[in-house]
Amino acid sequence: MWRATVLTLFPDMFPGPLGHSLAGQGLENGLWALETVDIRDFAANKHRSVDDAPFGGGPGMVMRPDVVDGAIRSAQETKGSETETRPLVYLTPRGRPFNQDRARKMAAGNGVIILCGRFEGVDQRVLDEHQVEEISLGDFVLSGGEPAALAMMDAAIRLLPGVMGEPDSLNEESFERGLLEYPHYTRPAVWLGRTVPEVLASGHHANIQAWRREQAETVTRHRRPDLWSQYNGAKKD
Numbered sequence: 001m002w003r004a005t006v007l008t009l010f011p012d013m014f015p016g017p018l019g020h021s022l023a024g025q026g027l028e029n030g031l032w033a034l035e036t037v038d039i040r041d042f043a044a045n046k047h048r049s050v051d052d053a054p055f056g057g058g059p060g061m062v063m064r065p066d067v068v069d070g071a072i073r074s075a076q077e078t079k080g081s082e083t084e085t086r087p088l089v090y091l092t093p094r095g096r097p098f099n100q101d102r103a104r105k106m107a108a109g110n111g112v113i114i115l116c117g118r119f120e121g122v123d124q125r126v127l128d129e130h131q132v133e134e135i136s137l138g139d140f141v142l143s144g145g146e147p148a149a150l151a152m153m154d155a156a157i158r159l160l161p162g163v164m165g166e167p168d169s170l171n172e173e174s175f176e177r178g179l180l181e182y183p184h185y186t187r188p189a190v191w192l193g194r195t196v197p198e199v200l201a202s203g204h205h206a207n208i209q210a211w212r213r214e215q216a217e218t219v220t221r222h223r224r225p226d227l228w229s230q231y232n233g234a235k236k237d
Contacts (some may be wrong), residue, residue: 001030001031001032001111002031002032002033002107002109002110002111002156002157002160003032003033003034003035003110003111004032004033004034004035004111004112004113004114004153004157005034005035005036005037005075005086005111005112005114006034006035006036006037006113006114006116006149007036007037007039007068007071007072007075007111007113007114007115007116007144008036008037008038008039008116008145008149009038009039009040009050009116009118009144010144010146011036011038011206013146013150014034014036014150015027015147016150017033017150017154018150018153018154018157019020020088022158022163022164022165023154023158023163025163026157026160026162026163029162031160031161031162031163032111032157032160032163033094033111037071037075038071039063039067039068039071041071041105042068042069042071042074043067043068044066044192045065045131049051049064049121050063050064050067050068051063051064051118051119052064054120058120058204059120060119060120061119061120061125062119062120062121062122062123063117063118063119063122064123065122065123065125065126065129065130068115068122068123068126069126069129069205071115072088072113072115072126072130074114074194075090075113080204085110085222086109086110086111086112086113087100087106087109087112087113087133088113088115088130088131088132088133089112089113089115089132089133089134089135090114090115090117090122090127090132090133090134090135090145091114091115091117091135091145091148091149091152091154092117092121092135092136092145093136093139093140093141094133094134094136095133095134095135095136096133096134096136097135097136097137097138098135098136098137098152098155100155100175100176101136101175103152103155104159105148106152106155106156107156107157107159107160112153112156114149114152114153114193115132115145115199116143116144116145116146116148116149117144117145118143118145118173120195128215135152137152147200148192175227177216178227178230178231178234179216179217179219179220179227179231180219180220180223180224180227181216181219181220182211182212182216183211183215183219184198185200190199197211198209199211217231
């Protein structure tokens with residue numbers, strides 16, 4: 001079973017949206033499992049303090065390495081050898097960008113252990129000690145790693161066998177072929193004077209596929225020139 005273990009100061013934030021819709025049904029049906037580890041449980045004092053002032057000065061606080069280390073080791077010990085094949089991930093704006101390829105690789109494994117940071121971040125020594133993989137969802141900053149963890153897990157969970165009702169629909173999504181997805185239309189055929197493109201109602205499957213590919217290429221070229229360059233490079237290879 002694909003298993004997610006989340007190390008967090010706010011365990012009540014989970015499963016959150018992952019407890020609903022297809023991911024929630026998958027959780028109920030045992031297609032994946034979730035556990036949370038409260039980092040405060042590994043604090044050494046009665047106040048359950050997990051942070052301290054940064055060496056060198058500066059604003060904010062930093063999560064202590066001894067406290068975070070205890071949480072990590074607890075998560076790894078509870079599942080035995082299974083954790084050896086589960087990556088240990090820390091969500092941070094300075095991490096490598098998360099993408100669809102990484103989501104596929106994550107879904108293909110046994111699961112993931114996720115460290116959610118708060119404050120100014122986590123002491124670098126504990127990240128080095130456990131060889132934590134640092135991942136970013138984009139060039140922006142959140143209040144903590146929990147929303148990013150939910151988004152990352154959702155990207156992987158929806159790829160697990162049995163979670164999506166229509167597995168073939170995954171092949172047409174953005175990034176699966178190196179392109180953004182083409183636009184979609186449904187009833188009514190005319191809405192506020194706007195009509196559905198005629199080719200989509202033609203019943204001619206080859207023409208529909210050609211139109212969708214053209215639209216996907218157009219939107220990718222205009223909105224994501226970086227992806228467009230990679231796509232063109234892959235075609236030439």
